[in-house]
Every structure is written in C-alpha cells, then in structure tokens.
Amino acid sequence: MAAAGIKLHPSCRARQERFGLLFYDCRGPRLLFAATGTLIPADFFGTVRRRDEFPAGVSESQKMALNKFVTQLLEKGFLHEQ
Secondary structure (H helix, E strand, C coil), rough: CCHHHEECCCCCEEEEEECEEEEEEECCEEEEECCCCCCCCCCCCHECCCCCCCCCCCCCHHHHHHHHHHHHHHHCCCCCEE
C-alpha cells in the first residue's frame, strides 16, 4: 500500500526564521537550515500532506526545488511517511 502522505516527525520541530525555516530534531543535536524565505510556513508539515502538495501561489520552478527539499527532509528523518 502506498503512503498516504508526509508529516513532520513527532520528535522534530520547525521554526520560522528570517532566512526561512529552521528544522531541529529533539532526538539529538541535529539542525537543518532551509533558505525557504516565506514559501512554506513553519506549521505546513504539521498535518499530513501529499508529497507534491505546496502552498498556493508557488511557481513550477519553486515546486521542483521544494520537491528536492522534501526528499532531503525525508532522507534526514525530519519528515516521515504516514
């Protein structure tokens, strides 16, 4: 069965900063600084999302970059599949 979507891992948090998002993992001293600007709000991955679901108004080139970013977050364990 395919995964229903992705969500922020329960042990991880995201915080809005001037440069974009700061992801941190409460399981250990892991941080990820993401220069997303205002493209994605800090609480965006707090609910289950489709892997290709992004806020309204995001251009196609931004979607491509954000898809790569989501893959990185999954690989690093900040997001997990539901």
